[in-house]
Amino acid sequence: MHTLLDLARFNHVPYFLITICFTFTIMPEALSTPLLQVQNLSRQFGRDTVVQQVSFTLNTGEILGLLGHNGAGKSTTLNMITGTLAATTGNIQIAGYDLHKKPAHAKRHIGYLPATAPLYESMTVTEYLTFCAKLHKIPNNQIKHHRQQAIELCNLNAITQKRLGLLSTGFKQRVGIAQALIHQPDVIILDEPTNGLDPEQMSDMRSLIKGLSKNHSILFSSHLLTEVSAICDRVLILNQGKQVVNQTLSSLQDSLETVTLLVEFESSPKLDQLLNINGVQSAKQVSETQWHCCVRHHKTTAQNIIAQSHQQHWGLYHISEASSLLEQVFLQQMHLSVEIQP
């Protein structure tokens, strides 16, 4: 049986040393280095600072959601990461390559779908994807294979010979994603990929993005909270160009100071009775049977409300979060009222 020491003897010495060096120096670094590393990214247009000191990382297999109002700086951030717009200050590393110093090397590791899919409308899907493959310098003998793979992943088999201008918005977005992943990049960047899609197409798009995350890291922007909470592992919230949150969804839920619960009773209690329940900070009656209760430690407080209702015979028949936790975090971070309309 060969042991490491056996390998180290005789002719294997150089290979052994190389292996050891690789294992103990390069590999751990490669494994620990995030695919995308953004440090202190800022961008000014004249006197306006559109993006200010944004820093985050994207690890292998992760889906990171970039969340913010319209005009919060999401697209500008993505444009800087994809090299279509220069950062005023800051540093972007993609798969270990500095985007500013080695743009061609760095760009090979990213696939980008901008807010409007960049399509040449008179080309067919096949022609377009072939062109995109050539743009990414895929060797001629591998183009067909890459193209077919992208077509199957995005479920475009039925429309390969159709002109892009004749496709529906949903299919255009799918073709846009196909071009972003044709060169099998490590990082896929999607700028509001569900914009303009109907609910069914949105659901399909979410499934597609989820599926892609098995082999790629995904950074995508959206202003739809449901979308981000359905797909993402981690959330980065931008407000007026500033990064206000960079956390996983589970830690976000823990970080919430107060949660608004929607509670429904058959015979409504009085306000004082609700405020006396341990954990309830404030309450507001929104209809004859419905209350919005702003609570701390929502899990234990919910149990307290259930117990109290049982004791007082209020006939509790519904208790849930009044809106998604992510929405509440988002609103709290945006310094807006968490008050929810009935």
Next chain:
Amino acid sequence: MIVTLLKKDLKLLAYSPFIWLYLCLFQFISTWIYFIHIDQFMATQTQMIASNALYTVSDRIVIPFFKSMGLVSTLFLPFITMSLISKEKQQKTFTLLSASPITLFQVTFSKLLTAISIIFVMTMLLSIMIALLTLGTNINLRLLLTCSVAFILLNTAIASMGLFLSSLTRQPIIAGLATLGFLLLTILFGWNAENTDTLLKSISLHTHYNALLSHIINTSHIVYLLVFTLLMFGWSLFKLSSESWRQ
């Protein structure tokens, strides 16, 4: 990569009815002018024989024809150059190119080559018409070659100006009108050449083009047109690169 980008641009042009209509119209107008010059030659032929003038068919048809076509192409070419970069920006496809691992030089140069390809087709159409005269008379083929090269040089300079103006805006129509405006200005500079400043005269692209349409080639005119092309190409590249520079 430049070839890939060039092929893509030519393919998109070929798919569009615009380019076929453009070439048809150009061919129609150039044929019309061609026959006007032949008619004029036929009308003055007897007078020239009587006065023992030494003008040949080449002098009476080829040079005036290319002179006229220089003006016609000035009006035509902005329709091609206006969409070179601005259309990519308008359709958001420029993002696809700038996010790809290719250089802006490759993108810009391929755009210039696209325009030059169309200019080649236009020159071929004109040269074939003139070459057809050899069926009935003697044509100085060297002069025809010189005129064709001059026509290509003039239009390449025009295309580079169109490329630069197209890189400044997202609206092709604005790029086209700006190019047409600048070109008409250069024609005006050269038109009234005898009465105007020599500086203005020397700026005009058409002054240099018209000077090249002769039996004797003055390389300074070729150098001017080439330098003008390089300058405009450089500015286009500078403009596009500046968008991805640190502010």
